[in-house]
Amino acid sequence: MEGSFGSDFGGVPGAGGGKLDPGLIMEQVKVQIALANAQELLQRMMNKCFRKCIGKPGSSLDNSEQKCIAMCMDRYMDAWNTVSGAYNSRLQRERANM
Template identity: 85%
Template sequence: MASGNGDFASGGHLDPGALMEQVKVQISVANAQELLQRMTDKCFRKCVGKPGSSLDNSEQKCVAMGMDWYMDAWNTVLRAYNSRLQRERANM
């Protein structure tokens, strides 16, 4: 862990590993927010013809299936990306 409180403003020392972890967490949160926003936008546009106060059964099923498909696709891309990163790191 970092010595001091890890805050640049207070003049504390920042551990590069801790900084990298913070950046990774922030990137993960941003990616999750982007995924949720894209999923919501795409599924809603595809499934809901006339927005109202609630979704009917077919709209609910469509949105659920769309979100499942989007998550499956996201996970497939993420696995391929991670696999590629591991191969590249192994070749360094």
């Protein structure tokens, strides 16, 4: 095979002969994980609220379906934020005790 290993990663900063920056890689991984988590949250929320609020799917939502979805999504996000905040607080307490 011709070319160097680094040539396969032409778009990656630091690839192609230079050293990869572990800090940069970790930040990119964190961004990708956050994006995947946000997509999963949105998908779960949409599935749950759709099942709860849409009786007969059609070409448009009536006023009550729109209100139901808006309220459902608001409640879901409030619950997510509450659980997420409690989880983060617990992690911080446990890290402080280590």
